[in-house]
Amino acid sequence: MNNSIQLKRDTLKSNYSCAGHYDLVIIGAGLSGLACGLMWLKNISGMKTLIIEKNSYPGGYSTAYEKGGYVFETTQLFPDIIDILNFLKIDLPLKQYEKNFMRRLVVDGDHVEEYRIPAGAENFTAYLAEKFPGDAEKIKALMAYSVDLFKQVRKLKANATLIDNLGTVFKAPKVIANLNQTYSGLLDKFGITNKKLREVMETFTSFSGVPSDHASAILATGAMLSSMTRCYRPYGFFDEYPAKLAQKFQSLGGEILFNAEVEKIEIRNGAVAGVVIKGVNTLVQAEKIITTIDPMVAMRKMVGDELLPEKYVKQLEKTIMSPSSVNVALGLDDKIDMTKLDLDYPYNVVSTGLGTAEKLFKAFLAGNHGFSKECFHAAVICPSLTTGAKNTITIRSTPWAMNGWKELREKDYEKYRIEKEKWADFLIDIAEKYFIPDLKKHIVVKDIATPATYARYSGSPTGSIYDIASLVTQFGPKRIPMKTPIQNLYQPKFAHGLYGTMMGAVQVVDLMLKRKFNNGNSLFVPKPQVKTNGN
Ligand SMILES: Cc1cc2nc3c(=O)[nH]c(=O)nc-3n(C[C@H](O)[C@H](O)[C@H](O)COP(=O)(O)OP(=O)(O)OC[C@H]3O[C@@H](n4cnc5c(N)ncnc54)[C@H](O)[C@@H]3O)c2cc1C
CATH class of the missing domain: 3.30.70 (Alpha-Beta Plaits)
Incomplete structure (x- = not known):
């Protein structure tokens, strides 16, 4: 048994050079900010890149901490991001949950119904079909449809153009058909009315505190299939993951400034000019800025409603975190x-x-x-x-x-x-x-x-833990776009969770590099021919 406490997060130090002018400034050294910085530098070497973080260590919500001789973690698992970790050359020993995905108890008065949900979509289908023989055909049909829907999601383009959207009609008709569909609507469509079966299925939306009659069917299906088919956590404490990203980012020449809170994003003539750090009067100049913090704070406070188009402000006002x-x-x-x-x-x-x-x-x-x-x-x-x-x-x-x-x-x-x-x-x-x-x-x-x-x-x-809520009313094209109305200001907010932070980073860097990194794909597609700076 390993009783020693070795928190990797505390091994990182600021390496800010006070350069004054940066090609890219990233606000926040959570997993989004770190992944953005690292992917950017992996694609373009020599760019002066700075991450500004208010805490004294990297990781944001994904971390570990010590109290009374015990180490506690915030996050617990993520779906498959192996290709991205390989691309970033991050060596993180991972445990894969290959057999069991979830122990699920449903309480009804004194009665407790218990399920042991296996990992893997096929195993899950077989398990449910055995538990609910009367609904077996419906379950199989729903799961086959879900797998196909998820495959079609992989064909989508991020930050889609009109031409991309026209292509989607042919390449991903199930996605189009489900854009406004809730997860409970999808269950209805397959005649899943058995109360107990619905309780199990709806677990996949209640994870993030969103009920199935509000959750996007596409997102819930994606979350269900991606997490249950290949589900991981580090063997070490969770802080190792951001620590390794931060270390790699610094080794590629990236700078991190800890204990510094951005309080203003300076805009001149509709474009970003830099950021102002609390307690420091000088402007850190930036050609481009990526914000990875709460969009309400970044856009409404740090930029300010008065500099944003009215329509965009209305969209922010309506957005539910x-x-x-x-x-x-x-x-x-x-x-x-x-x-x-x-x-x-x-x-x-x-x-x-x-x-x-x-x-x-x-x-x-x-x-x-x-x-x-x-x-x-x-x-x-x-x-x-x-x-x-x-x-x-x-x-x-x-x-x-x-x-x-x-x-x-x-x-x-x-x-x-x-x-x-x-x-x-x-x-x-x-x-x-x-x-x-x-x-x-x-x-x-x-x-x-x-x-x-x-x-x-x-x-x-609001203490929101999963970014913008995964409601069907703010999903896909209805979501706040990564490209903000301010020139050279980007906001990667793909979807909730650790997988989402990685995909958000892929999408935003690809957008900034005019699709030269991931060919506009919404999910990461590993390309051996991607030209990196060799690290
Ligand atoms: C308790 C808990 C458990 C979770 N469990 C899981 C899980 O098991 N699996 C999963 O996939 N997801 C999980 N999540 C969600 C996941 O942790 C987040 O989606 C993800 O870590 C978000 O990363 P981020 O970088 O986008 O944001 P954050 O982690 O919020 O990072 C933002 C960073 O910006 C910094 N910052 C904020 N304001 C400023 C400022 N003004 N100036 C400078 N820096 C600033 C913050 O200090 C922070 O470090 C969990 C979340 C919580 C809270």
């Missing part, structure tokens, strides 16, 4: 044998029955939360089963709105503490009841994150 979360990270003593608890799945999910995600999301939209003993959705994750470090678990719940958490934290910390302890106890009770008997007896360290924590950490005022 994804919900926030309450998370409890627990360090457990060594008297508990985690290997005996059947928890080594990417996800162990427990919720109340059908309609739960809708109720929780409705409460979130009203600026509140809908969690109670009769209505909940939580995931239990056990990173130490992979890392081999001291026993840890994370209990994650979403969707939560900010709902005064930030104000409470700032104005009355004691009340804030009591409130967060209350909800931590609520989640611990759930984890103990359904997954880990006597859990409370084994708790040594507890760390609770609320929407206020996420807001502080990421800079997103």
